[in-house]
Amino acid sequence: MTGRSTLNDLETPFLAVNQATVAANIGRLRKYLDELGVPLRLHVKTAKSLDVAALLHDEQPGSITVSTLAEAEVFAGAGYRDIVYAVGIAPHKLARVVALRQRGVDLVVLLDSVEQAAALATSRAGMAGIPALIEIDCDGHRGGVRPDDPALPVIARTLADGGAEVRGVLVHAGESYYADGVEGLRAAAENERQCAVQAAEVLRVAGHEAPVVSVGSTPTAHFAVDLTGVTEVRAGNFVFFDLVMAGIGVCSTADLAMTVVTTVIGHRLDKGWILTDGGWMATSRDRGTARQRVDQGYGLVADLDGNLYPDLLMSDASQEHGVLSLRPGSTAALPDLPVGTRVRILPNHACATAAQHDQYHVTEPDSTAVVAVWPRVQGW
């Protein structure tokens, strides 16, 4: 298919990725963090693609974060040796961790409680020789221990007693996805940093080396102004960006590198609807912008060249149908999109939309020719 298909003849719906936009997004963040003197550890959970990671790492395997052991295994197979598995480890998953480490991968696990540390130490595989990061909670978003929680040094001690290596701390400012504006984003980044550094200091006072102080989220990575004490920044969404990130001011809609291409299959002009063959199976059910100031429905709508139709939204979805209509209150005219017209949907949440597909169709600027097909890692 490579080099012969175009966005005009592939079977819809499908994912289109603008390679130059991905490269620009990667270049921008790498430059920003280079100036702050901290390396970027790509989170591969968004793209789940060796080809996307290669754009960051200049074709050489670098340091990555994964959300599943399936990602770790695929990237290990491609030569990646420096991997953080950033979801709290379930005891039964240690056997796969051990197998990867025996292949020479420095795979690091995550946990956040004494109970979990004890369960890991006494599990069948055990924790002997396995490096662990302790998850720190900086904003009440999800898991993690607070840096001043007396459990923190007990977790570290339990790990060390079980033969594990206390590699350090990991913080994810999940609430930064709900920040808005520069000041809020900067504050979220500084809070993330302070919590991480404080927690690492607790571990060092308790006698652990804790060399790694890992922070990150796409919003905080782009708005940190000081990363003193931090040893790495994790981010993943930024490779594609999405409408949620645009909504909080981390990017503009022009930075969105991934869209869903769908075909118009009908009209209900009495209702102001244009129907397409791209439903939630193609976009996901994610409606992240519903919580933002501007609700973008299931996504904004552009032509194949990327020009947005004014006020046109994908306003509703069933499994294999999309409904396009004007934003409520709009005075724009419904565009004339005859049956067979192809449009691009700019998604709410790149991670969720990408997960509905098994590959990306890659284009270069000012062309609809597909120059590559990039597969995605599937499953767990």
Add this chain to the structure above:
Amino acid sequence: MTGRSTLNDLETPFLAVNQATVAANIGRLRKYLDELGVPLRLHVKTAKSLDVAALLHDEQPGSITVSTLAEAEVFAGAGYRDIVYAVGIAPHKLARVVALRQRGVDLVVLLDSVEQAAALATSRAGMAGIPALIEIDCDGHRGGVRPDDPALPVIARTLADGGAEVRGVLVHAGESYYADGVEGLRAAAENERQCAVQAAEVLRVAGHEAPVVSVGSTPTAHFAVDLTGVTEVRAGNFVFFDLVMAGIGVCSTADLAMTVVTTVIGHRLDKGWILTDGGWMATSRDRGTARQRVDQGYGLVADLDGNLYPDLLMSDASQEHGVLSLRPGSTAALPDLPVGTRVRILPNHACATAAQHDQYHVTEPDSTAVVAVWPRVQGW
């Protein structure tokens, strides 16, 4: 893996399907429609599984509905010869339709406008010899023409002039998913029937044979009391059912045949949270019950034997994390679920949750042994 794995040792998250419950759901609807004298045309879009379809068709290929041409191609490969593609056909997809018909498959397409009929007739593949159903709108839910729309006979004429076969009409009472209670469901079913029969009559008066009068949705299929004039009923969700269907009274939670198995990885007892390794990647972002009287979050929570924990919901999700907590206002105690405990999540929307996975792990009653692994059709 078959016959050796159990729900206790498979990698979480994964889909578990209770085969006896699927068989009971199928048997119930088949008996109901047998008594009404109308055949069931299974919609395979929910399960996307040859194995599930085989339970309805007694291992012999029967009549099915598909939501993608990928489904049509996989089922055709397994011997299915009677297939309705129930999404409005995009002109560029006719080539695949023709290829399937050349393999001996009676594949029927759907459309709902003069514009579309004309675009199909003049497309590269053309409509010569292709049977088409005209989509009828009975409740304003999505696409289709009203049975009294003057466009209806024009669509049929345009099809006939293009050499297509006017096979009949197809109606889907999409709004029945928002009905509630027996009377509302019966009214939706009767309205669906009346619209279909009225539209078919319009076509027959205009000189078309229109032998097929196809209706269906899981809610209306279970509540129709008279199907006079209808030649087939389509339904798909009922093979698994889900919390949305339970919420409108089409089934009980005991009828839910498919669950997501996840593992507890931590606790935030200060917040009343139990954390699992099953996030929206495993359940989908579908929150269909949010619009119902009782919001079930991302799902109800049961133990591996299927016993529901009182008032426990999967209340929040990130990509690979689930949060379990008590229903707001509950006086129940948070159950003691140590790290490593496995739970089942009963999903909002079976079609969307199943779509996050590529296979089902199948069990029999009162056993956690996996007796079969059923693959799902992927993509478009």
